[in-house]
Amino acid sequence: MRKPIIVGNWKMNKTIAETKAFVEAVDPAVKDTADWGIATPYLALQTAKENAKNLIVAAENCHFKDSGAYTGEVSVGMLKEIGIEWVILGHSERRQYFGETDETVNAKMLQVLNNDMTPIVCVGETLEEYEAGTTKEVVKTQTVAAFKDVCPKCASRVVIAYEPVWAIGTGKTATNEIAQDVCGYIRSVVAELYGQEVADQVRIQYGGSVKPEGLKALLEQPDIDGALVGGASLVEDSYKAMIAALD
Numbered sequence: 001m002r003k004p005i006i007v008g009n010w011k012m013n014k015t016i017a018e019t020k021a022f023v024e025a026v027d028p029a030v031k032d033t034a035d036w037g038i039a040t041p042y043l044a045l046q047t048a049k050e051n052a053k054n055l056i057v058a059a060e061n062c063h064f065k066d067s068g069a070y071t072g073e074v075s076v077g078m079l080k081e082i083g084i085e086w087v088i089l090g091h092s093e094r095r096q097y098f099g100e101t102d103e104t105v106n107a108k109m110l111q112v113l114n115n116d117m118t119p120i121v122c123v124g125e126t127l128e129e130y131e132a133g134t135t136k137e138v139v140k141t142q143t144v145a146a147f148k149d150v151c152p153k154c155a156s157r158v159v160i161a162y163e164p165v166w167a168i169g170t171g172k173t174a175t176n177e178i179a180q181d182v183c184g185y186i187r188s189v190v191a192e193l194y195g196q197e198v199a200d201q202v203r204i205q206y207g208g209s210v211k212p213e214g215l216k217a218l219l220e221q222p223d224i225d226g227a228l229v230g231g232a233s234l235v236e237d238s239y240k241a242m243i244a245a246l247d
């Protein structure tokens with residue numbers, strides 16, 4: 001039985017003070033119905049971590065090297081120093097605006113896993129790819145590339161987030177049937193790589209305009225184990241409504 005995992009991806013939102021207020025308001029409401037988390041900008045991570053007793057606190061990115069001349073980057077060692085154990089990797093916004101590639105996502109996967117941290121690795125097709133009917137081809141290529149050289153033991157603790165790019169921040173949600181179809185396919189890709197036992201342990205999230213009212217039905221899909229939530233995770237009442245939805 002896979003425990004659901006719902007993580008709010010805050011993207012470039014909230015100051016340190018806003019983060020503290022959010023965690024103080026939401027953390028006490030967290031229930032054991034799922035693993036609940038937030039991914040915050042780097043600056044707010046320490047504050048979030050210090051104030052969260054129940055929420056997972058994740059970074060939104062990291063670098064794949066231990067240290068060095070990489071201006072503007074943050075290493076996993078720096079994240080671990082403040083107690084961060086989770087990192088989102090390969091979000092479509094990083095791929096689209098910051099030159100993230102399947103190769104750098106894979107290098108970051110290896111770096112995160114080798115440092116006993118847990119990646120939430122994002123895959124998903126663009127609108128053009130969706131309309132061209134190449135969704136499964138795209139997510140397979142991204143998934144296979146992300147898991148290159150990842151050992152089976154490490155693979156089983158990876159969280160995969162399927163986020164169709166056309167559904168992110170657009171209000172257009174993939175239907176539960178589409179989301180299930182693609183998440184089931186991603187699980188079959190993991191099974192091809194590592195066997196069914198590992199595939200059955202990997203948790204797969206859906207992301208893209210998820211709202212509290214749709215969360216329960218989404219999680220009833222057999223291969224959807226959680227959600228990566230943008231906009232709806234930023235407002236305290238909306239985050240609490242997601243928690244209440246799974247009560």
Ligand SMILES: O=C[C@H](O)COP(=O)(O)O
Nearest residue numbers: 009168169208209230231
């Ligand atoms: O990582 C989260 C996603 O990009 C979804 O964002 P959204 O819920 O605002 O569509």
